[in-house]
Amino acid sequence: MDYPVLRRHNLVARLQREAVDALLVSHPVHVSYLTGFSGESSYLVLGRERTLLVTDGRFTEQLASECPGLELLVRPTTQNLYQATGEALTKLGLRTLAFESGHLTLLDMELLREQCGSLDWKPARDWVEALRVVKDPSELAALREAIHFAERAFQAFRALLRPEDNEKDLADALEHQVRRVGGRCTSFPSIVAVGARSALPHAPPTSKRVGEADFLLVDWGACGKFYNSDLTRMLVPQPHAERAGRMVPSQLAEVFRIVLQAQAAGIGAVRPGAKGMDVDAAARKVIEAAGYGANFGHGLGHGIGMMIHEAPALRPLSEAVLQPGMVVTIEPGIYLPGWGGVRIEDDILVTPDGCEVLTSVPRDLEGSMVVV
Ligand code: GLY
Ligand code: MN
Ligand code: MN
Numbered sequence: 001m002d003y004p005v006l007r008r009h010n011l012v013a014r015l016q017r018e019a020v021d022a023l024l025v026s027h028p029v030h031v032s033y034l035t036g037f038s039g040e041s042s043y044l045v046l047g048r049e050r051t052l053l054v055t056d057g058r059f060t061e062q063l064a065s066e067c068p069g070l071e072l073l074v075r076p077t078t079q080n081l082y083q084a085t086g087e088a089l090t091k092l093g094l095r096t097l098a099f100e101s102g103h104l105t106l107l108d109m110e111l112l113r114e115q116c117g118s119l120d121w122k123p124a125r126d127w128v129e130a131l132r133v134v135k136d137p138s139e140l141a142a143l144r145e146a147i148h149f150a151e152r153a154f155q156a157f158r159a160l161l162r163p164e165d166n167e168k169d170l171a172d173a174l175e176h177q178v179r180r181v182g183g184r185c186t187s188f189p190s191i192v193a194v195g196a197r198s199a200l201p202h203a204p205p206t207s208k209r210v211g212e213a214d215f216l217l218v219d220w221g222a223c224g225k226f227y228n229s230d231l232t233r234m235l236v237p238q239p240h241a242e243r244a245g246r247m248v249p250s251q252l253a254e255v256f257r258i259v260l261q262a263q264a265a266g267i268g269a270v271r272p273g274a275k276g277m278d279v280d281a282a283a284r285k286v287i288e289a290a291g292y293g294a295n296f297g298h299g300l301g302h303g304i305g306m307m308i309h310e311a312p313a314l315r316p317l318s319e320a321v322l323q324p325g326m327v328v329t330i331e332p333g334i335y336l337p338g339w340g341g342v343r344i345e346d347d348i349l350v351t352p353d354g355c356e357v358l359t360s361v362p363r364d365l366e367g368s369m370v371v372v
Contacts, residue, residue: 003138004036004067008046010131015048020122021094022047024085024112027103029306030128032226035067043085047092054085082108086115098124133303133311134325140349142227143304143327144358146183147347149222150229151361153177157218161237161372163211167192170218171205178222187221187228187308198234198341201298201333210237210372214249217343221308228308230329231359232345237372248365252342255292255334256365259342262286262332263363266300266314270328270348270355276318283332284316292334301329304347326350327358 011023011034025031025044034044035053039062042055052071055063060074075084089097089112099109101123109121135143156177161170170192178186193203195213203217210216219232234256236248266283280300287296299315304327312320314328322328328350333343346359362368 001138003136004034006136007034007131008051011046011127012048014127015046015098018098018122018124020096020098020124022089022092022096023098023124023127024089024100024104025128026100026108027128030100030103030132033128033132033306035070037063037066037070038225039063041081043081045085045088045092047094050092052088052092054081054088056081082111082115086112089116089119094119096120096122098122098127100128101125102129129311132305134323135305135327135349136325139227139305140325140327142224143229143347143349146187146222146224146227146229147231147358149178149181149183149224150187150220150231151359152181153183153222154218154220154231154233154361156181158235158370161210161235161370163237163239163372164209166207166209167194167197167203167205167216168207170210174218174220178220181222182224183222184225185223187223187230187304191217191219191232193217193219193341196338196340198343199335199337199339201335201341201343213340214247215252215340215368217341219343219345221304226306228304228306229347229359230304230308230331230345231347231361232331232333232343233361233363234342234344234368236365236369238369239372241371248369251339253365255336255342256368258287258290258292259332259334259344260364262296263330263344263346266330266332267346267348267355267357270322270330270350272322272324272350272352274322276312276314276320276322277316279314279322279328279330280316280318283330287332287334295334295336296332297335298333301331301345301348303328322350324350324352 198217262283269282301314331345335341
């Protein structure tokens with residue numbers, strides 16, 4: 001199955017429904033989604049009858065292997081992207097053009113308009129996002145691969161952990177492992193937060209050392225060719241293998257248990273037809289009942305795919321309705337300033353009759369202990 005072609009067909013049907021001649025795809029992620037092209041600085045003009053990619057000579061050879069059969073307009077070095085696109089739009093004889101209103105800047109539009117006078121511009125909001133929200137089999141395979149890279153990297157990372165390591169060095173080491181096992185890059189700057197630093201949900205890494213606290217939080221992900229994974233685990237270093245588990249502070253054990261319970265409730269609520277707000281509420285209720293409602297200051301989760309944060313949102317007031325093929329994170333957390341935070345994050349596929357947890361790194365307290 002040629003999925004990019006199928007996606008383009010879906011958009012052509014939308015062009016017909018909306019009585020528009022073409023869609024100008026300017027968001028690089030969307031150009032990749034609709035063509036398989038991994039380069040940049042290119043616009044896709046997707047028309048009812050003809051589609052062409054406006055690109056430049058740096059990518060000609062790459063395009064021949066990544067998107068054979070795609071019509072190209074390779075602009076000469078004497079022309080910029082706006083001039084070449086303007087020329088293409090004029091040549092195609094378009095009268096109405098939809099543009100990605102969430103991604104084309106005002107300046108981009110002004111520069112394009114200078115090139116093609118009489119075109120009727122129509123804002124297209126979330127047209128491509130609406131397709132991307134449900135993953136096809138090729139995307140699910142890519143997401144599973146991105147999860148596999150992240151999990152293998154974490155396994156190697158755990159084995160490296162030493163009390164004298166600091167957050168920054170550990171984040172670098174984790175990112176190296178992600179690449180070493182096959183990831184193109186990390187999905188986002190990795191978070192390694194020791195002790196009280198973990199109370200910052202997106203803590204930037206510092207020189208704080210593992211040995212300075214009883215636990216640390218690690219939030220990381222791997223990106224394959226295009227798709228991103230996103231996980232969070234707690235690690236509880238144990239200095240003595242023979243006494244492992246006997247030195248877990250009681251507050252950590254309690255907060256951990258509540259977060260894990262909240263996550264299980266959230267995962268249990270993931271099914272087709274559930275709204276984002278319902279799934280959020282299922283987990284939030286557990287944290288609120290335990291008296292920590294004020295310490296869970298973010299949404300329960302988000303979609304993952306070609307972007308690390310995408311639709312659907314799982315948070316209070318989210319009307320997004322889950323459908324089979326969506327992939328979301330479930331990541332409740334409790335953050336206590338001065339003490340630290342516990343967050344546990346997994347990646348979940350919505351299936352026709354419920355959900356499948358795609359991530360498999362142990363998430364319970366026992367599985368979080370690591371002898372250092
Ligand atoms: N790593 C960012 C997040 O969990 O959403
Ligand atoms: Mn996340
Ligand atoms: Mn994360």
